[in-house]
Amino acid sequence: MKKSLLLSSICVLAVSAQASIIISNPSFETPSLGAGGYSYNTAGATWVFANHSGEAATGSPWFSGSPPDGVQAAFLQNLAGDAAGSDSISQTLGLSIGTLYQFTFSAAMRPGFQAAPFTVFLDSNNLGTFTPLSTTFVPFTTSAVIATSNTMTLSFFAVGPSVNDIDSAIDNVGIQVATVPEPGSFVLLGAGLLALGSMFKLKQRN
Numbered sequence: 001m002k003k004s005l006l007l008s009s010i011c012v013l014a015v016s017a018q019a020s021i022i023i024s025n026p027s028f029e030t031p032s033l034g035a036g037g038y039s040y041n042t043a044g045a046t047w048v049f050a051n052h053s054g055e056a057a058t059g060s061p062w063f064s065g066s067p068p069d070g071v072q073a074a075f076l077q078n079l080a081g082d083a084a085g086s087d088s089i090s091q092t093l094g095l096s097i098g099t100l101y102q103f104t105f106s107a108a109m110r111p112g113f114q115a116a117p118f119t120v121f122l123d124s125n126n127l128g129t130f131t132p133l134s135t136t137f138v139p140f141t142t143s144a145v146i147a148t149s150n151t152m153t154l155s156f157f158a159v160g161p162s163v164n165d166i167d168s169a170i171d172n173v174g175i176q177v178a179t180v181p182e183p184g185s186f187v188l189l190g191a192g193l194l195a196l197g198s199m200f201k202l203k204q205r206n
Helices: 002-014 183-205
Strands: 038-040 047-048 053-057 072-079 089-095 099-109 118-122 125-130 136-141 151-160 167-180
Touching: 002 151, 047 053, 072 089, 099 118, 151 167
Parallel strands: none
Antiparallel strands: 038 053, 047 089, 053 072, 072 167, 089 151, 099 136, 099 167, 118 125, 118 151
């Protein structure tokens, strides 16, 4: 019983604390565009689309097959002459200061076009540059960052500049949340691990 209680305490410290963070329209299903439809700077999507970006449905030129969640995805296009970072998709999120966040999403190349790298930011924090190399949607995970404000903006920026036309489709944006432990929590966790090790050795002797 004591051993189970100790293990439970350690798990509580080690497991990420989940928070109720909402990403609106994470799979770009709103508004419904109909089979084969697409639109630039899509209105009513809760995301902000800048320059050459928007939403597209299955059967449109922006991706092949079906996206991982639903029947629509966002597209991020970078045309010749577009300044680096001028093509973007973004949404402002309500976060908890001092909490560690990491984002997940799926991305795919546009069929018949070159790979199109894009960079993910949370405000000014660079969470990584990603380049989908398949026309099939592939999952990606960003690096983690600690929130410094209650409201921060998640953005996908086309790297560019393109010499022609390069495009990526993005879908199923998610968030993982983990509270950064206080120093005292590390001490408690260490003590728990030492106690568990002592119990294990005592059991072996018996």
